[in-house]
Amino acid sequence: MDLKTVLNNYSEGATQILDTEIQLSEYCPIDLSSSNKKLEEFDITSPIECQKYIDNVLKRNSATVAYGGYLENRSLYSKSERFSNTGQRNIHLGMDFWCSADTEVVVPVDGIVHSFKNNYDLGNYGPTIILQHEIGDTMFYTLYGHLSLRSIKELKTGIGLRRGETLGTLGTTDINVNYAPHLHFQIISDIDGYEGDYPGVCSKKDLPFYEKNCPDPNILLKIDTKSID
Numbered sequence: 001m002d003l004k005t006v007l008n009n010y011s012e013g014a015t016q017i018l019d020t021e022i023q024l025s026e027y028c029p030i031d032l033s034s035s036n037k038k039l040e041e042f043d044i045t046s047p048i049e050c051q052k053y054i055d056n057v058l059k060r061n062s063a064t065v066a067y068g069g070y071l072e073n074r075s076l077y078s079k080s081e082r083f084s085n086t087g088q089r090n091i092h093l094g095m096d097f098w099c100s101a102d103t104e105v106v107v108p109v110d111g112i113v114h115s116f117k118n119n120y121d122l123g124n125y126g127p128t129i130i131l132q133h134e135i136g137d138t139m140f141y142t143l144y145g146h147l148s149l150r151s152i153k154e155l156k157t158g159i160g161l162r163r164g165e166t167l168g169t170l171g172t173t174d175i176n177v178n179y180a181p182h183l184h185f186q187i188i189s190d191i192d193g194y195e196g197d198y199p200g201v202c203s204k205k206d207l208p209f210y211e212k213n214c215p216d217p218n219i220l221l222k223i224d225t226k227s228i229d
């Protein structure tokens, strides 16, 4: 079966990936694409200003978590050298969940710890965990970026984790590395030898490959709420 079908069939309703005390009604979508004109009014590459914008969206929507971003074309990365040295990489391949540091991250699908690493260079993921899953004869991976240091402190590769178990917590801006606190969640079909890391943004040229290898995480999570603009 193809991965998108497997993900879609996994559960009928929504799957939680954060502290389950946070109700789905407290989630609101956020548009961080370069087509959102409101983002031109401030420097989104500054975690403080980015957080201010997120806080406003959360407040307007009486929400706790702002989510979205799959295949979003973003200016969030455009100033950083990390994303411009090999052709402009600005298309986001995961789904982000913007909420407070220390928010608990829970496992969405049974799996084992494939690998983990602190990708601590500026603009990278900071502490990152990759889980490996097998549903039927389909193998795939999920990546969790911008976690806290303690999330990976006593972790071991190969250990099994069940859906709903705590995986870790979200990191602070200094640890995650220089972003407003959020979870980067990405689904990967072929991990291509990567360990504790995998590209989370790509250039337009590479999009056909990555779009296929990294399907929309919300096919699995099925979080569907509306937002007040």
Ligand SMILES: [Zn+2]
Binding pocket: 069, 092, 094, 095, 096, 183, 184, 185, 200
């Ligand atoms: Zn992200």
